[in-house]
Amino acid sequence: MLAHYLKGFGMGLGLIIAIGAQNAHVLRMGLQRQHVLLTVATCIACEIMLISAGVAGIGTLIERNPALLALARWGGAAFLAWYGLRSWRSALSPHELKAAAASAMGTGKALTTVLAVTLLNPHCYLDTVVLLGAVGGQQGAGKWWFAAGAMTAAVAWFTTLGFGARLLSPWFARPLSWRVLDGLIGVVMFALAISLLAG
Structure with missing residues (x-):
């Protein structure tokens, strides 16, 4: 069972560490020191939910439905492009961006933003529900140990990043x-959007 757990941990960490909208948002909130616990906890909760759903078999169902995959691809590309434009607008803005000065975001907005960055990004579903779900489903009796390893990776990564x-x-x-x-976040978001449409 340890082998399944370590495989899940390694694969989960490899997928989560990739630079994306979610990680960029967690980093920003951590740097600004606002709603860090809420942001980190929400990301972890979403990862656990999606990994569980994938390992339970939902990943296979989505993978076999072209309409759902197309919807995720185009909708996700639009969201990533919007996020990239917002980042570039912020990069070109003349006002100062100080970590200590960003106290305007309320709890409700912070929660809504992290949920949007997480759940409107199709890469999140492709990585957790589809990919981890498919590999986890192949582990037989050890699939939940695999899932536990991937979940542990999510807890470790988001806690460290935030x-x-x-x-x-x-x-x-x-x-x-x-x-x-x-500026870099904007470039990454557009690259992800293009790769999503190209894939």
Whole structure:
């Protein structure tokens, strides 16, 4: 069973660490030190829910439905493009972007934003429900150990990213650093959108 757990942990970590909208959002919230626990906990809860659904067999059903896959692809590409444009607009904005100054976001908006970044991104479903679900389903009696490993990877990653971001705060005290980050996030979001449509 340990082998299944470690396989799930390794595969889950490899998929989660990839730069994307969700990780970019968690990093930003961590750097700004606002709603970090809420953001991290929501990401972890969503990952656990989606991994469980995938391993339980929903991933196979989605994979076999071309209409659902097409909807996820086009809808997800539109969302990623919007997120990329928003990041570029922020990068070009003349106002200062300081971690300590971003206190305007309320709890409701913070929750809605992290849910949107997580659940409106098709890569999240493709990685957790479809891919991890398909591999987990092949583990036989060890499939839930595999799932537990992938879930542990999610807990470890989002906790480290969200609460560890404050170590980068001195570097992000300069407005230029925020602009560079926003610019890079915009590039990544558009690259993901293009890859989604190309795939």
